[in-house]
Amino acid sequence: MDFMQIVSPAFFILLVTGVLGGIVFGAIPGMTATMAVAVFLPVTYAFEIKEALALLIGLYVGGISGGLVPAILLNIPGTPSSITTTFDGYPMAQRGEGATALRIGVTASLFGGLVSFLILALFAPLLADVAIQFSYVEKFLLILFALTVIAALSKGSMLVGLTSGTLGILISLVGTYSISVGGNGKLRLVPSILAPILKNGFSLLPVLIGLFAIATMIREVETGMKNPSFDDVDLTKKARFDWRLWKEQIGNLIRSSFIGTFVGMLPGVGGSAASILSYSQAKNYSKKKDAMGTGEPTGLIASEAANNGLTGGALIPLLSLGIPGDSTTAVLIGAFTLQGVQVGPLFIGNHPETWKGILTALFFANLVMFVVMFFSIRGLAKIVRVPKYILYPIIVVMCVIGAYATNYGVMFDIWTLLVFGIIGYVGVKFGLEVPPFIIGFILGKSAETYFVKSLESYGTFAIFFTKSPIVVVLWGLILLSVVLSIRNSRRLRVKTKRR
Amino acid sequence: MKAMKRKYLVGLLIVLLGLALVGCLNESAAKDSNALAAMSLVERAELLIPTPNVRVVIGSTSTGGDTYQVSNMVAQKLGEVLGKNVKVDAVGASNGFDAINRIDDGSTIMIFHDMAYLGYLYEREGYTDIFSSYQVGPTLAINPGNSFSAPKNSAFSTIEDVIEAVGNGEVVKIAIQPGGVSEIGYSAAKNAIKMQYPGMEENLVAVHTGSQSDKNQLLFDGQVDVIHSSIQANEQFAQLPMDDQKAMKFIWLTARQETILQTNDSGFGSMNIGDMLAYVSPQVSVPMNEEEDFTFDKEFFMLFHKEMDEELVKLYNDAAAEVFADEVLVQQLKDAFFIPNYKDISDAQTYLTEKVAAYDAIISSLKE
The missing domain is CATH 3.40.190.150 (Bordetella uptake gene, domain 1)
Incomplete structure (x- = not known):
């Protein structure tokens, strides 16, 4: 009876609309789940709270999931959290396994989404109490842990990878040390002549799609836009569902879903960190470490299970503390305020109907996402057969629109897109490694804020080692990750020499 | 024939230019203040x-x-x-x-x-x-919800207790976002300490942070004694039992008394107007100068x-x-x-x- 009261036809129609709209947003380079929720937020004013949340949660799940399509087929992450999807998804598509990669990605997304749903439904208030044990210090170390993936991702020399990552961190810090994060509001790393232009620094999305989309297209133009694997190979012929793969990957799937949910529930750590962390752990524990980054399903599964695991995780602090877990739930909180519903530690007890509505929406959003995406894979995979002279102009237009929309219409973001497109193209020729660079860029700002705030709050470096047992565990994980990365790198070098 | 066509074209151009000129004149007339005043907003x-x-x-x-x-x-x-x-x-x-x-x-x-x-x-x-x-x-x-909060088990019941404690040499840390709404409350408290206990105001220390969640986290960690807050964001935390790490209490609402009196009769969450008035001037006083209290x-x-x-x-x-x-x-x-x-x-x-x-x-x- 309760269930039937929640799932009214309007609820379900809005949910499906949201998922479809979200997938479209997520699949367009430069458009994100956050943007999708922000665009539809004012519309929700006209609905009941449960219906409004059905639409927005549908957009959230659809938006996060849709990002895998361009990441796999075009090497363009549809959303920041699908960066690591490109590492193995795109090489698979290049081998003519685009449809297989999409099926793996969509299935991993469903699994991650459902695990996070279960965790949210069963443990939300309890985990909120765990989340508040993570202060600035623990969050800094968690970001540092995620940054260790830079070492793991370096394809050539580890030194080049680390340099690229450091460069990414430095560029993320350009601009004002914002007072909105407790900074002093002063400019840094900006020559005074460029201060009016660079005062707000570079936004993530234009940098991301510049480095991936624009740079990739320039490279393709250079080689005559011909790629035999796209033009000649039937992408759907190997696209059967392989149960054996899932049997092998169950550990990776569960671990990645938990990492996604866990990172999601820590406010301020950021959605991209979830998939980055998950990818690095998948690499550390994989039996085929050397194959990661060359089209190995392990990496794809890790990335997609984690970024969908994030959805339920980010709702935990929102609904248990009134604190959004990521940028999308920060917009989602607007739906509650617009409807006059207070979210905080008493929300679940005070609004059981709305709580049930949210859980129902999250569960069905994942199912609808899976059905819609799984059964449209054959069609989606054909995108790569579209001649590039038709496809690329469309992508450029979408990238420019996406960049311009990042900060609601700032022309500088389009210049950023172009400049980082050129940097991505030229930099690679000079040895720049794009994945470590972008990971450094994504995590740099949070790392700085949490590092500085830790020191400001506690006044001693020792706090990074003595704050709590969590700190000790995190240092253990960081060291393990670094040691494994160095060992893998050496092993790979020896193998290459032997060859 | 060609000459005729040219004549017609020139004539047509003159008519068009004339119409455009009339249009412009009309527009400038329309933009005249009196004419505009007679028009609807649309x-x-x-x-x-x-x-x-x-x-x-x-x-x-x-x-x-x-x-x-x-x-x-x-x-x-x-x-x-x-x-x-x-x-x-x-x-x-x-x-x-x-x-x-x-x-x-x-x-x-x-x-x-x-x-x-x-x-x-x-x-x-x-x-x-x-x-x-x-x-x-x-x-x-x-x-009207701009406020300051302390842990529920704190010895401070109102901001007046904070001012007194700082005046007596105790160091009190307040989490604020710099340069804005949260800093002005901190400055006002510091100014009041300077007026009542000259030289002791340095004991009121601002801890600069960002969002409300960051301020709350600092309070949960025990890194600050007081945070800038809002009724809307923190009222549910004020309802939690004392032994909950997240439990808080309001110690100061910066709004004017007449502002609070205009809020809904039902108040906000578990707080009615009477509860709110207990934290605003003159019940809780932060002097701004010799004559009046600070309100914001x-x-x-x-x-x-x-x-x-x-x-x-x-x-x-x-x-x-x-x-x-x-x-x-x-x-x-x-x-x-x-x-x-x-x-x-x-x-x-x-x-x-x-x-x-x-x-x-x-x-x-x-x-x-």
Whole structure:
């Protein structure tokens, strides 16, 4: 009876609309789940709270999931959290396994989404109490842990990878040390002549799609836009569902879903960190470490299970503390305020109907996402057969629109897109490694804020080692990750020499 | 034949130019103040604003915060009143100021709160004197929830206890976001300590942080004694039992007593008006000078391009008056725990000038 009261036809129609709209947003380079929720937020004013949340949660799940399509087929992450999807998804598509990669990605997304749903439904208030044990210090170390993936991702020399990552961190810090994060509001790393232009620094999305989309297209133009694997190979012929793969990957799937949910529930750590962390752990524990980054399903599964695991995780602090877990739930909180519903530690007890509505929406959003995406894979995979002279102009237009929309219409973001497109193209020729660079860029700002705030709050470096047992565990994980990365790198070098 | 065609063409051109000239004359006549005064707001908007869309940029990037909430409610009604599609963009302070500096045709306006001038008083990058850099428009509403909180088991019952403790040599840490609404409360407390216990004000230490969640986290970690808070964001934490790590209590509401008296009879959450009044002046006193207590109403108002046409400014002024004449909107604002506070441009400028002068005096006194 309760269930039937929640799932009214309007609820379900809005949910499906949201998922479809979200997938479209997520699949367009430069458009994100956050943007999708922000665009539809004012519309929700006209609905009941449960219906409004059905639409927005549908957009959230659809938006996060849709990002895998361009990441796999075009090497363009549809959303920041699908960066690591490109590492193995795109090489698979290049081998003519685009449809297989999409099926793996969509299935991993469903699994991650459902695990996070279960965790949210069963443990939300309890985990909120765990989340508040993570202060600035623990969050800094968690970001540092995620940054260790830079070492793991370096394809050539580890030194080049680390340099690229450091460069990414430095560029993320350009601009004002914002007072909105407790900074002093002063400019840094900006020559005074460029201060009016660079005062707000570079936004993530234009940098991301510049480095991936624009740079990739320039490279393709250079080689005559011909790629035999796209033009000649039937992408759907190997696209059967392989149960054996899932049997092998169950550990990776569960671990990645938990990492996604866990990172999601820590406010301020950021959605991209979830998939980055998950990818690095998948690499550390994989039996085929050397194959990661060359089209190995392990990496794809890790990335997609984690970024969908994030959805339920980010709702935990929102609904248990009134604190959004990521940028999308920060917009989602607007739906509650617009409807006059207070979210905080008493929300679940005070609004059981709305709580049930949210859980129902999250569960069905994942199912609808899976059905819609799984059964449209054959069609989606054909995108790569579209001649590039038709496809690329469309992508450029979408990238420019996406960049311009990042900060609601700032022309500088389009210049950023172009400049980082050129940097991505030229930099690679000079040895720049794009994945470590972008990971450094994504995590740099949070790392700085949490590092500085830790020191400001506690006044001693020792706090990074003595704050709590969590700190000790995190240092253990960081060291393990670094040691494994160095060992893998050496092993790979020896193998290459032997060859 | 060719000569005939040319003649016709020239004749046609002259007629077209004549019509265009008449059109221009009509437009300039229409833009005449008297003619405009006779028109409806929709007609004036049609004539004066060149685009079908009006963009309201706000000084916050959050779509879950009070600035977005107020702006969205006002924008929807403003759209009806002007016959335009009015859309709120949460671009943040810097991009918002840039947008209204760039566009003077009335198609982009800004809604922001006291941080617009507090950022300047605190000498923050990107903030300038609002009275000389922009045209200050009508005030719209007040958020009465600006507050300070302490852990539920804290020895401080009100901010007066904090002032006394600091005056007696105890170091008290307060988490604030620098350069704005949360810092002015901190400065006021520091100023009060300086007045009552000269030389001891340095014992009140600001811990600079960002969002409300960061401030809460510092309190949960025991890194600060007091945080800047709001009734809306922190009221549920005040209901938690004492043994909960997250439990808090309010120790100061900065709003004026008359502002709190205008809130909904039902109050907010578990707090009724009586509960709120226990934390505002004069029940809780933070002296600003010899005569009066410090109070602070978080006020939302419009800002326009410095050179925006006088008729456009008048249009927005009149439109805002029409918006706030709507009882449904007024009730909507009250239901969302805001106090509708429309003041026309002239009154708003006087009111905000006085507000700026009072807070400037506090900030300046702490620099001495």
